[in-house]
Amino acid sequence: MTTAEKHEFPMSRTCPFxxxxxxxxxxxxxxxxxVRLPDGWAWVISRHEDVRTVxxxxxxxxxxxxxxxxxxxxxxxxxxxxDEERMLIAMDAPEHGPARKAVLGEFTVRRLEALRPRxxxxxxxxxxxxxxxxxxxDLVDALSLPVPSLVICEMLGVPYADHEFFQEHTVKVxxxxxxxxxxxxxxxxxxxxxxxxxxxxxxxxxxxLLGRQIVKLRAAGTYRRTALVNMGLLLLVAxxxxxxxxxSLSTVAFLRNPEQLALIKADxxxxxxxxxxxxxxxxxxxxxxxxxxxxxxxxGGQLIRAGEGVLALGYSANRDPRAFENPDELDIERGxxxxxAFGFGPHQCLGxxxxxxxxxxxxxxxxxxxxTLELAVDVDELPFKDDANIYGLxxxxxxx
Amino acid sequence: MRIIADTGRCVGAGQxxxxxxxxxxxxxxxxTIIVLNEAPEGELVEKAREAARVCPGQVLSLEA
Numbered sequence: 001m002t003t004a005e006k007h008e009f010p011m012s013r014t015c016p017f018x019x020x021x022x023x024x025x026x027x028x029x030x031x032x033x034x035v036r037l038p039d040g041w042a043w044v045i046s047r048h049e050d051v052r053t054v055x056x057x058x059x060x061x062x063x064x065x066x067x068x069x070x071x072x073x074x075x076x077x078x079x080x081x082x083d084e085e086r087m088l089i090a091m092d093a094p095e096h097g098p099a100r101k102a103v104l105g106e107f108t109v110r111r112l113e114a115l116r117p118r119x120x121x122x123x124x125x126x127x128x129x130x131x132x133x134x135x136x137x138d139l140v141d142a143l144s145l146p147v148p149s150l151v152i153c154e155m156l157g158v159p160y161a162d163h164e165f166f167q168e169h170t171v172k173v174x175x176x177x178x179x180x181x182x183x184x185x186x187x188x189x190x191x192x193x194x195x196x197x198x199x200x201x202x203x204x205x206x207x208x209l210l211g212r213q214i215v216k217l218r219a220a221g222t223y224r225r226t227a228l229v230n231m232g233l234l235l236l237v238a239x240x241x242x243x244x245x246x247x248s249l250s251t252v253a254f255l256r257n258p259e260q261l262a263l264i265k266a267d268x269x270x271x272x273x274x275x276x277x278x279x280x281x282x283x284x285x286x287x288x289x290x291x292x293x294x295x296x297x298x299x300g301g302q303l304i305r306a307g308e309g310v311l312a313l314g315y316s317a318n319r320d321p322r323a324f325e326n327p328d329e330l331d332i333e334r335g336x337x338x339x340x341a342f343g344f345g346p347h348q349c350l351g352x353x354x355x356x357x358x359x360x361x362x363x364x365x366x367x368x369x370x371x372t373l374e375l376a377v378d379v380d381e382l383p384f385k386d387d388a389n390i391y392g393l394x395x396x397x398x399x400x
Numbered sequence: 401m402r403i404i405a406d407t408g409r410c411v412g413a414g415q416x417x418x419x420x421x422x423x424x425x426x427x428x429x430x431x432t433i434i435v436l437n438e439a440p441e442g443e444l445v446e447k448a449r450e451a452a453r454v455c456p457g458q459v460l461s462l463e464a
Contacts, residue, residue, distance in 0.1 A: 101431065
C-alpha cells in the first residue's frame with residue numbers, strides 16, 4: 001500500500017483543453033492514490049470504471065457538512081455547520097431519494113421537450129442582442145450567461161431583473177480564492193433573497209416550479225420553507241454557471257476545429273452527440289464529486305477505510321483511454337454518452353437534460369445564424385477561469 | 401432479450417429515455433423509469449444495451 005502523498009490537490013489546468021498534466025501519470029501508475037489537501041489528505045480515484053463505482057455506492061457519503069468530508073480549501077471545515085439543513089447535493093439515503101424525486105418531475109425528458117420552443121426563442125433573442133451590439137462583442141455577456149440564466153429564472157419563477165445580484169454572489173461562491181467567511185456571506189445573501197421570494201409565493205402559489213413545489217409538498221404534508229429555499233438556490237446556482245461556461249468553451253472548441261463544426265452544420269442530427277463530446281472533453285466540474293467513505297470498501301484494488309475522504313476525478317475518468325479511444329482528441333462522432341461530466345449515481349446532475357437541450361439549441365442556432373463567427377483574440381489571450389471550481393471563460397471576444 | 405429494471409434504485413436522470421423513447425419513459429411525478437417494451441427485438445436490442453451502459457443508477461439488467 002502506498003502511503004506517501006506525491007501530489008497536492010486541487011490541481012489547476014495548465015492548458016484550457018486538457019486536464020492537469022499529473023492526472024495521466026496518476027491514472028496510469030497509481031490510479032487510486034493518496035494526495036495532499038490544504039488540510040489533510042484524500043484518495044483520488046482516476047479511472048473511469050472506479051469513478052463510476054465510487055459515485056454509485058452507498059458506502060460513500062455525499063455529506064459535505066460532515067467534519068471529515070475532504071476539504072479543498074484551507075480552513076473550510078471550521079466554517080461547516082453540521083446541524084444546518086443539507087442541500088440535496090449533501091444528502092445521503094434514505095433522506096436523499098424522496099427529496100430528489102420531489103423535484104424530478106420538473107426535469108423529465110418529456111417535460112423539458114415542451115420548453116424547447118421557448119428556449120429557442122430565448123437563444124434567438126440573445127443572438128439578436130449579439131448582432132446588434134458592437135464588434136467585437138463578448139459572447140459571454142450576450143449569449144452564454146443570459147441564456148441559461150433566463151431559462152432557469154423563468155422555470156423557477158425568479159424575476160430576471162434580479163439575475164445580476166445572483167451572478168455577482170455566485171461568482172464569489174465558486175471562486176476558489178474567496179475566503180470562507182466571504183463565501184458564507186455571499187451564500188447568506190442569496191439565501192435571504194430566495195427565502196423572501198418563496199415566502200411571497202406561499203399565499204397564492206403561482207404556476208412556476210417553486211409555486212408548484214409549494215402546492216405539491218403541502219399536499220404531501222412535507223412543506224418546509226427552509227428546505228425549498230435550499231432547493232431553489234441549488235437549481236438557480238447550478239443553472240447559472242455550468243451551462244454558461246459550456247456554451248463559451250464549446251464555441252471556442254468548434255472554432256478551433258472547423259472540421260467538427262462542419263459536421264453538425266451539415267447534419268444537425270449530430271448535434272446531441274457533439275454536446276456529449278463537449279461535456280466529456282471539458283468536464284468543467286472536476287473535483288465537485290468528493291465523497292466520504294463510511295464503510296470499508298476496495299476500489300481498484302485499494303482498500304479504502306471508513307472515515308477516509310475520496311476525490312472522484314471526473315476529468316481524469318473522461319480522458320481514460322480504457323473508456324474512450326484517443327481520449328485527448330475532440331471527436332463529436334465518438335459516442336461519448338458514458339462520460340461522467342454530470343457525475344454518476346444517485347447525485348447525477350438533475351438538470352442534465354435541460355443543459356443538453358440548451359447546448360443543442362445554442363450550437364445549432366449560433367453557427368447557422370452567424371456563419372462567419374470567429375474569435376477576436378488569440379486563444380492564448382482568452383481569460384479562462386483557472387481559479388474557479390467550475391471551469392470556463394470570464395469573457396469571450398468574438399467578431400463576425 | 402428481456403429488460404429488467406430495478407425501479408427502486410432509479411435516479412431519474414432520463415438517460416434511458418434519451419437513448420430510446422420507444423423502450424423507456426419516465427413517470428410524470430417522480431421522473432423514474434417506466435419500461436414500455438420489456439422484450440425488445442431487432443435494432444432495439446442494441447438500444448437497450450446502450451441504455452444499460454449509460455444508466456447512472458445501473459438499474460437495468462438484460463436477460464438473454
